Amino acid sequence: MNALDRRSRAVYAQTQFDMLNELDRQVDRRVVTLDVNGEPHQVLVPVHRTLLEVLREDLALTGTKHGCELGECGTCTVLVDGEPALSCLLLPVQVEGAAITTVEGIAAGSELTPLQKAFAELGAAQCGYCTPGMLLSAQALLERQPDPSEAEIREALAGNLCRCTGYLKIIEAVRLTAHRRQAR
Amino acid sequence: MKVIGKPYPKVDAGPKVTGAAVYADDLNLPRTLHCKILRSPHPHARILSIDTSKAQRIPGVKAVVTGRDLPIRYGILPVSQDERALEFEKVRYVGDPVAAVAATEEEIAAAACDAIEVEYEVLEPVMSITEALKPPKDERIHASRAPLNIHRLLSYEFGDMEAGWARAEHVREDVFFYQGNTHLPMEQHSATAQYVDGKLTLWSSTQVVHYVHRALAKVLELPMHRIRVIGATHGGGFGGKTDPFAHEIVVAKLAMLTGRPVKCTLTREEVFYAHRGRHPVLMHVKTGVDGEGRITAMHFRSALDGGGYGSYGVASTFYTGVLQTVTYNIPAYKFEGCRLFTNKAPCGPKRGHGTPQPRFALELHLDKIAAEIGLDPVELKRRNFVKPFSRTVNWLRVTSCGLEECTNRVLEASGYAQRRRTRGRGMGFAVSTYMSGAGTAIYWNDMPHSEVQIKVDRGGVTVYCGAMDIGQGSDQVLAHVVAEELGVEPSDVRLVTADTDTTPIDLGSYSSRVTFMAGNAAVEAARKMRALLVEAVAEKMEVHGDLSEIEVGDGRIGDFTVSEAFELAEAKFGALSTAGSYKPPRIGGPFKGSGVGPSPAYSYSAAVVEVDVDERTGIVTPLHVWIAHDIGRAINPMLVEGQVEGSVYMALGEALMEEQEYRKGRHKWPSMLEYKSPTFLEMPPIESFLVETDDPEGPYGAKEAGQGPLLPIMPALNAAVHDALGVWIDEVPVTPEKVLKALESGRFGPKAFPEVPWPEEPIRVEPPAPDDLRVGPEFEAAFGVSGAH
Numbered sequence: 001m002n003a004l005d006r007r008s009r010a011v012y013a014q015t016q017f018d019m020l021n022e023l024d025r026q027v028d029r030r031v032v033t034l035d036v037n038g039e040p041h042q043v044l045v046p047v048h049r050t051l052l053e054v055l056r057e058d059l060a061l062t063g064t065k066h067g068c069e070l071g072e073c074g075t076c077t078v079l080v081d082g083e084p085a086l087s088c089l090l091l092p093v094q095v096e097g098a099a100i101t102t103v104e105g106i107a108a109g110s111e112l113t114p115l116q117k118a119f120a121e122l123g124a125a126q127c128g129y130c131t132p133g134m135l136l137s138a139q140a141l142l143e144r145q146p147d148p149s150e151a152e153i154r155e156a157l158a159g160n161l162c163r164c165t166g167y168l169k170i171i172e173a174v175r176l177t178a179h180r181r182q183a184r
Numbered sequence: 185m186k187v188i189g190k191p192y193p194k195v196d197a198g199p200k201v202t203g204a205a206v207y208a209d210d211l212n213l214p215r216t217l218h219c220k221i222l223r224s225p226h227p228h229a230r231i232l233s234i235d236t237s238k239a240q241r242i243p244g245v246k247a248v249v250t251g252r253d254l255p256i257r258y259g260i261l262p263v264s265q266d267e268r269a270l271e272f273e274k275v276r277y278v279g280d281p282v283a284a285v286a287a288t289e290e291e292i293a294a295a296a297c298d299a300i301e302v303e304y305e306v307l308e309p310v311m312s313i314t315e316a317l318k319p320p321k322d323e324r325i326h327a328s329r330a331p332l333n334i335h336r337l338l339s340y341e342f343g344d345m346e347a348g349w350a351r352a353e354h355v356r357e358d359v360f361f362y363q364g365n366t367h368l369p370m371e372q373h374s375a376t377a378q379y380v381d382g383k384l385t386l387w388s389s390t391q392v393v394h395y396v397h398r399a400l401a402k403v404l405e406l407p408m409h410r411i412r413v414i415g416a417t418h419g420g421g422f423g424g425k426t427d428p429f430a431h432e433i434v435v436a437k438l439a440m441l442t443g444r445p446v447k448c449t450l451t452r453e454e455v456f457y458a459h460r461g462r463h464p465v466l467m468h469v470k471t472g473v474d475g476e477g478r479i480t481a482m483h484f485r486s487a488l489d490g491g492g493y494g495s496y497g498v499a500s501t502f503y504t505g506v507l508q509t510v511t512y513n514i515p516a517y518k519f520e521g522c523r524l525f526t527n528k529a530p531c532g533p534k535r536g537h538g539t540p541q542p543r544f545a546l547e548l549h550l551d552k553i554a555a556e557i558g559l560d561p562v563e564l565k566r567r568n569f570v571k572p573f574s575r576t577v578n579w580l581r582v583t584s585c586g587l588e589e590c591t592n593r594v595l596e597a598s599g600y601a602q603r604r605r606t607r608g609r610g611m612g613f614a615v616s617t618y619m620s621g622a623g624t625a626i627y628w629n630d631m632p633h634s635e636v637q638i639k640v641d642r643g644g645v646t647v648y649c650g651a652m653d654i655g656q657g658s659d660q661v662l663a664h665v666v667a668e669e670l671g672v673e674p675s676d677v678r679l680v681t682a683d684t685d686t687t688p689i690d691l692g693s694y695s696s697r698v699t700f701m702a703g704n705a706a707v708e709a710a711r712k713m714r715a716l717l718v719e720a721v722a723e724k725m726e727v728h729g730d731l732s733e734i735e736v737g738d739g740r741i742g743d744f745t746v747s748e749a750f751e752l753a754e755a756k757f758g759a760l761s762t763a764g765s766y767k768p769p770r771i772g773g774p775f776k777g778s779g780v781g782p783s784p785a786y787s788y789s790a791a792v793v794e795v796d797v798d799e800r801t802g803i804v805t806p807l808h809v810w811i812a813h814d815i816g817r818a819i820n821p822m823l824v825e826g827q828v829e830g831s832v833y834m835a836l837g838e839a840l841m842e843e844q845e846y847r848k849g850r851h852k853w854p855s856m857l858e859y860k861s862p863t864f865l866e867m868p869p870i871e872s873f874l875v876e877t878d879d880p881e882g883p884y885g886a887k888e889a890g891q892g893p894l895l896p897i898m899p900a901l902n903a904a905v906h907d908a909l910g911v912w913i914d915e916v917p918v919t920p921e922k923v924l925k926a927l928e929s930g931r932f933g934p935k936a937f938p939e940v941p942w943p944e945e946p947i948r949v950e951p952p953a954p955d956d957l958r959v960g961p962e963f964e965a966a967f968g969v970s971g972a973h
Contacts, residue, residue, distance in 0.1 A: 062207075062209075063202070068856045069451070075370055112198070125200040127420040127654060128201070128419075129369075130370050154865055161370065163368055163369055164655050165833070167833065169826060171864070
């Protein structure tokens with residue numbers, strides 16, 4: 001093998017540079033109206049910007065987290081018309097007119113919801129990074145099924161990964177919330 | 185005790201369930217620039233040239249840096265200063281950082297990285313332990329002192345090996361392989377730097393603000409007092425955020441150049457390259473036992489696939505060999521360890537640091553010996569359990585030890601002895617040991633490992649400590665301890681932690697050290713404060729002499745509420761401030777390398793895992809886990825349970841599916857979808873038991889919980905697979921393919937341990953007297969050793 005054959009060069013550089021200038025001219029920006037946590041927001045965003053980015057960066061709702069930005073981990077879960085959805089896979093134009101709920105919107109004022117209380121009481125949040133997504137997936141489950149079985153809880157939350165807790169305290173927190181609601 | 189031993193929600197639970205907690209990437213300072221890092225596409229290559237001119241011309245790009253701007257090498261261990269924030273001479277793995285851009289938008293920074301032209305001379309990569317032990321085709325990865333691509337060779341002999349082999353009635357040898365895996369924290373690493381008026385501030389998702397502080401000072405050539413490192417709310421570490429990282433140094437440099445805040449958040453793919461995870465380790469173990477199954481001698485060999493840089497690797501290599509003796513009484517012990525450089529993302533400390541691999545090998549090896557000599561494996565292990573309050577052949581001091589009780593608890597709960605023998609169903613048993621903090625700091629010094637300050641005034645109690653809460657609840661431990669001593673509720677204690685400007689030093693969240701060390705420092709500071717409060721109250725109550733009758737607790741000190749007591753004390757003494765610190769005593773023996781392994785106390789665990797194995801598909805399903813953990817004393821049992829359950833979960837991931845695999849020089853699956861980890865659907869029920877042995881040196885008797893409970897799970901699971909099908913899988917993870925292959929031949933695992941050019945003469949160490957428990961100055965005087973070791 002001679003020395004020349006063994007060299008590789010970043011041949012894409014010039015192309016990429018041109019592409020960027022091109023991209024900048026062509027980028028379609030839109031004014032989008034979003035209903036987030038019951039508040040209307042108008043934002044001017046490039047159409048390819050994800051809902052996750054718009055929530056975190058344009059609306060400063062940093063409670064919604066990101067773990068992969070590829071729809072793999074469930075960390076960025078929000079509710080769209082009450083159903084859990086991955087905000088990293090949604091574009092704002094897709095959810096115009098829908099009611100979007102983030103973790104900042106689930107509690108009334110500074111009073112925690114029963115689910116938030118149960119998560120705190122049982123230690124279901126360790127590092128807490130997956131917690132916002134977990135809470136929203138769990139809340140949607142409890143709306144749909146007020147007294148879920150353990151299997152139903154596991155199934156409903158299976159798209160949300162957690163690396164700290166081993167999941168068991170999260171399951172307990174959802175069950176405790178359901179039991180408390182039943183008891184009332 | 186009023187609050188110690190009782191479950192309390194974490195002090196930071198509120199912000200975490202409302203989304204109010206500010207993690208590193210949630211921080212958005214005005215005028216922040218975004219940083220992207222250009223990384224090597226080659227596993228091994230020389231850099232011939234880097235041309236950044238096109239990138240610099242892109243509108244919105246504010247600065248471009250290469251390794252020429254940050255040439256000083258660093259590394260977490262003083263003996264491995266082999267990394268550069270950006271490499272300009274040579275790259276050693278796919279993902280090695282080469283250049284970085286700060287731009288007004290993330291997309292512009294990414295496009296500018298693409299516009300950087302790097303000319304490489306591609307070199308033959310070294311991708312396995314066996315390849316690293318052969319002469320390199322092109323050149324060595326590092327110019328280390330050891331030959332081939334060997335990073336470090338260790339060879340020790342403790343006690344009389346020849347006599348040990350001579351006494352053995354039965355000798356067995358086995359070879360095991362433990363695949364590498366990664367931490368996979370939910371939060372990607374992120375750092376933001378700001379440079380104002382000659383002072384640098386860095387917010388980062390790090391486990392060790394102090395070590396990041398030191399690395400920044402070294403590479404940026406700034407005095408430490410001009411750098412402030414703040415640990416943001418932490419989104420998960422497990423050891424993966426325990427090194428200083430390139431992106432932390434790069435954003436600092438870019439902030440200094442641009443005068444604007446600069447943020448870098450790694451993508452998930454980049455997190456896989458940042459790695460520092462579990463080393464793949466090949467192991468050979470040979471053990472002799474006498475007629476009763478008692479170990480007479482053991483020879484343990486390990487070869488670690490280290491990846492491209494040193495990281496914690498030298499320590500990891502020691503850890504594959506040092507703790508065997510802390511679980512089992514081994515009168516003669518030889519350890520040879522070897523770490524190799526390969527062209528993969530650097531390995532480092534992951535939960536259990538260097539000890540899950542040998543634990544797996546040792547436990548299965550003993551199971552096999554038991555089977556061979558016709559003894560129940562539990563009984564064989566029991567006969568060899570280390571005794572509480574004893575000293576091991578390699579000079580480690582064992583204090584409290586709940587091995588027996590842990591074993592009894594899981595055997596009883598699982599019904600292990602009475603289990604029905606059905607093909608396809610099985611149970612396995614294993615025990616383990618871990619450290620409550622390393623006895624030695626990473627850089628040798630005589631200073632405390634943890635320091636705590638307490639301020640009390642008419643506004644309440646505030647605790648200051650450098651400890652970084654990574655989700656395990658170290659902030660809660662500080663609050664718990666201080667609340668106990670001062671008679672307040674944990675939720676009433678305000679905390680200022682992990683900020684190098686405002687808090688005294690704690691070395692960080694690694695090595696299971698925080699509860700033990702910061703806990704002890706907090707006890708000392710709190711007792712000093714309590715004494716002041718009690719003295720002021722006594723004066724008012726006109727109590728003289730013995731002040732112990734003044735009760736502290738439930739919001740009262742003697743006849744006064746705590747608030748009144750605080751005011752009395754402030755009036756009497758002026759500003760109320762106390763401090764405490766903790767430094768582990770010198771324990772390590774009088775020989776070179778004795779600094780790795782000593783800990784002021786060891787935790788113990790025992791586990792039984794029950795599995796179902798499908799013979800047709802090879803799929804292993806864990807059905808139930810019983811685990812008992814000797815915690816010393818549970819300061820907050822709810823948090824301890826959380827650590828135990830989280831450890832079992834992470835262990836099951838390692839045991840069954842998690843692999844950091846490479847193909848053609850590249851990471852096989854740097855994404856969360858393809859790097860499989862257990863979900864809600866895979867988690868079996870866990871029954872955990874906390875065994876309290878009241879360690880004499882732990883705070884209120886407490887020991888560690890964050891890492892130890894991970895260790896027995898992998899071997900217990902493999903033993904359960906053997907129990908179910910009668911075949912041995914001598915590897916981690918146990919994938920369906922391996923089960924099916926094992927069903928063909930009775931075993932799946934490595935065939936042999938490679939040839940390693942071990943030193944001809946090991947370091948020979950005379951063992952101590954097994955009952956010599958002296959430590960600290962007394963020990964130093966007796967053996968002529970100094971404190972910093």
